[in-house]
Amino acid sequence: xxxxxxxPGSPVEARGQTATGRVITVTSGxxxxxxTTLTANLGVALAALGKKVVTIDADIGLRNLDxxxxxxxxxxxxxxxxxxxxxxxxxxxxxxxxxQSLYLLPAAQTRDKTALKPVQMIRxxxxxxxxxxxxxxxxxxxxxxxxxxxxAAADEVxxxxxxxxxxxxDADRVIGIIEAKxxxxxxxxxxxxxxxxxxxxxxxxxxxxxxxxxxxxxxxxIPEDETVLIAGNTGNPGTAAKASIEFNNIARRLNGEPIPxxxxxxxxxxxxxxxxxxxxxx
Amino acid sequence: xxxxxxxxxxxxxxxxxxxxxxxxxxxxxxxxxLSPEELRSMQQEIVQVIQKYxxxxxxxxxxxxxxxxxxxxxxxxxPLKPRSDGEKPGMLHLQTSLTPIIxxxxxxxxxxxxxxxxxxxxxxxxxxxxxxxxxxxxxxxQKREVPGNEDTRSxx
Numbered sequence: 172x173x174x175x176x177x178x179p180g181s182p183v184e185a186r187g188q189t190a191t192g193r194v195i196t197v198t199s200g201x202x203x204x205x206x207t208t209l210t211a212n213l214g215v216a217l218a219a220l221g222k223k224v225v226t227i228d229a230d231i232g233l234r235n236l237d238x239x240x241x242x243x244x245x246x247x248x249x250x251x252x253x254x255x256x257x258x259x260x261x262x263x264x265x266x267x268x269x270x271q272s273l274y275l276l277p278a279a280q281t282r283d284k285t286a287l288k289p290v291q292m293i294r295x296x297x298x299x300x301x302x303x304x305x306x307x308x309x310x311x312x313x314x315x316x317x318x319x320x321x322x323a324a325a326d327e328v329x330x331x332x333x334x335x336x337x338x339x340x341d342a343d344r345v346i347g348i349i350e351a352k353x354x355x356x357x358x359x360x361x362x363x364x365x366x367x368x369x370x371x372x373x374x375x376x377x378x379x380x381x382x383x384x385x386x387x388x389x390x391x392x393i394p395e396d397e398t399v400l401i402a403g404n405t406g407n408p409g410t411a412a413k414a415s416i417e418f419n420n421i422a423r424r425l426n427g428e429p430i431p432x433x434x435x436x437x438x439x440x441x442x443x444x445x446x447x448x449x450x451x452x453x
Numbered sequence: 454x455x456x457x458x459x460x461x462x463x464x465x466x467x468x469x470x471x472x473x474x475x476x477x478x479x480x481x482x483x484x485x486x487l488s489p490e491e492l493r494s495m496q497q498e499i500v501q502v503i504q505k506y507x508x509x510x511x512x513x514x515x516x517x518x519x520x521x522x523x524x525x526x527x528x529x530x531x532p533l534k535p536r537s538d539g540e541k542p543g544m545l546h547l548q549t550s551l552t553p554i555i556x557x558x559x560x561x562x563x564x565x566x567x568x569x570x571x572x573x574x575x576x577x578x579x580x581x582x583x584x585x586x587x588x589x590x591x592x593x594x595q596k597r598e599v600p601g602n603e604d605t606r607s608x609x
Contacts, residue, residue, distance in 0.1 A: 336472050343480050350523065374468040384476050386522045 192300035195307050195425070196229075196325035200341030202312030204333045205363040208399060208408070209418070210309040211239045215409035216422035218270035222304040225264065225274040227295075229321035230311035231286055234278035241268065241406020242275050251279035251286045253295070260298060274303075284316040289323030296324035305425075314348060322349065328358040329390065334365050334376040343385055359390035361421065366395050378432075391421035392432055481518040481525050485551040499529065503545065508534035518551070525551040 197210045207230075214226040228236035231251065237243040248263035253276075260276075267273035279286060292308075299306045310321030322328065328349055332342040342360070349358055362378050369375035376384075378392050396414035409415055420430045482489050496516050503509055515530040529547040 336476055339476055340479060340483065344483060346523070347484060370469070373470065376469050376472050380469060380473050384473065384480065384520075386520065 192303045192306050194296045194300065194324050194326045195305060195329060196310055196321050197307060197329045197331060198310035198318060198321060198345055199312065199331040199338065200314060200345040201338040204331050204338050206331050207235050207239050207309050208403065209329065209331055209361060209363065210236060210307050211408035212415065212418035213422055214240070214273050214307055215270060216419045217305050217425070218267065218273035219409070220422060220426060221272070223272045223302065224305045224307065225276055225299055225303045226307045226309060227276045228278035228309050229317060230309060231278045231317065232280065232283045233311065234280050236309045237275060237277045238406060239403050240275055240408055246277045249277045249279040251282050254287060254291050284311070284320065287320045289320055292320050293324045314345060325356055328356055329361050330358055330387070331361045331363055332381065333363055334381060339376065339381055339384060346385060346387060358387050360385060360387050361391040361393065362389060363393045364395045365392060390424050391417055393417040477520065484525050503531060507545070510534065527551055
């Protein structure tokens with residue numbers, strides 16, 4: 172399907188309106204690589220840039236975006252309530268405490284992935300596109316139904332991976348599936364939780380290594396940062412020390428700003444290597 | 454082996470390098486939907502076919518997989534021995550892109566969807582104040598026939 176146009180018979184086409192919002196799905200294949208954290212932090216970062224943002228938790232049955240965003244106590248209705256007509260879309264959206272232009276559409280906790288169909292996600296996204304600049308969909312792990320739901324409405328995809336073989340392999344699989352669906356969906360890589368010191372020692376895959384293997388464009392390189400856990404514990408995305416700088420950079424790159432990547436890779440000069448060797452710290 | 458020279462020259466010792474090398478190999482089989490065993494026997498058969506027509510030394514056959522962007526290529530350089538002495542030897546260079554015979558199952562990604570017993574009610578777009586899209590539009594129904602068809606392999 173040509174993603175630049177609304178699909179035939181869509182609400183948007185029927186009204187002759189142009190939807191401007193971008194639907195960006197955050198996915199990974201492997202679990203635990205940082206999809207929810209990235210979604211929450213991008214939501215906050217984009218809202219801080221003055222954008223209207225809604226984050227959607229597509230992990231039906233295992234919702235977590237709410238708690239990471241610190242909004243778990245404000246949920247009245249969820250995504251499935253909207254889909255099944257028990258409430259209006261507006262009623263299910265939870266406004267962020269701090270950022271007035273940031274909303275969360277939570278997942279249902281007591282249902283499973285089969286409660287949602289890809290076509291319903293497409294319709295939902297079409298409706299949200301008219302009101303929001305960014306619709307960020309947090310995909311569940313895996314490549315089954317939940318992933319298919321999350322990807323169905325995507326205009327763009329962010330693939331999250333860690334510099335670790337199994338998550339890179341799973342990322343490759345996910346990229347392959349998205350490519351098989353459509354070559355027109357831009358996919359960008361977010362390399363999460365890198366440890367520059369390990370890369371320097373040649374013990375961890377570098378951003379260049381992962382880019383070479385996966386052969387897709389990179390949009391973010393996020394260093395390992397313990398304070399991300401603290402920000403999650405307290406439900407305050409956007410407050411991590413080092414990582415938040417990079418989350419903000421990804422948001423700005425998504426927004427079209429040419430933000431350069433900080434260099435974490437090891438390309439030290441000859442003398443630096445010599446010094447490091449004599450410090451017995453190769 | 455991370456020797457003194459390796460460290461001096463800034464070459465990567467073990468772990469990262471080995472992760473990269475192992476990933477490159479496993480992704481060939483993942484992407485082409487071939488098991489490592491199938492890959493090995495394919496290599497052997499290719500060599501056997503060439504041997505039917507030419508004299509080659511198996512140890513000199515360089516058959517490898519190359520990744521170019523998101524595509525895999527099977528590339529072979531095979532030195533040919535002259536059939537009789539005195540003739541000039543040649544070199545056979547084969548190159549092909551590997552496309553899986555079994556296409557990625559994208560049936561779930563199409564807009565049409567199997568009827569789901571758990572979904573109690575269709576999502577009613579009136580709840581979001583927009584007109585209901587016409588589901589029986591031609592583009593959607595056209596796509597219905599394809600899945601499982603033998604000839605989806607085509608050019609890729």
